[in-house]
Amino acid sequence: MMASRRRKPKWQLEIAKLHINELLDLAENVALKDEYLARRYVEHARRVAKKFNIRFTREQKLKFCRKCNTYFVSGKTAIYRVNPLTKSLEVRCLRCGYVRRYRYK
Numbered sequence: 001m002m003a004s005r006r007r008k009p010k011w012q013l014e015i016a017k018l019h020i021n022e023l024l025d026l027a028e029n030v031a032l033k034d035e036y037l038a039r040r041y042v043e044h045a046r047r048v049a050k051k052f053n054i055r056f057t058r059e060q061k062l063k064f065c066r067k068c069n070t071y072f073v074s075g076k077t078a079i080y081r082v083n084p085l086t087k088s089l090e091v092r093c094l095r096c097g098y099v100r101r102y103r104y105k
C-alpha cells in the first residue's frame, strides 16, 4: 500500500475497500484449511476498516465473528439459523459461542 500521511482522499478509501474485500476473499479461501490464517485475514480486514473508518456491509458482517474473528463457514465454524419468532437470522460462532442476531424484514 502507498503510504501517505495526509488526509485520506476518496480514491484511497476505494482502495481500502477493495483491500478489505480481497482479505475477506482470502479468508474464505483458507477458512477450511487453516482457521488460524483465516482469522488473521479477518483481523487485518478489520484493522484496515478501522483505520479508514469504513463500515462493513451487512453481508460482510455476517461472514465473521466480531468476538474472535473466526471466518464463518456454515456448519463448520458457524451455525446460521433463521428465527421466525424474532424475525432474525442468528449466527452462532462455534469457536467462542458468540451469538449474533440480525433482524430481517
Ligand SMILES: [Zn+2]
Pocket: 065, 066, 067, 068, 069, 070, 093, 094, 095, 096, 097, 098
Ligand atoms: Zn467467535
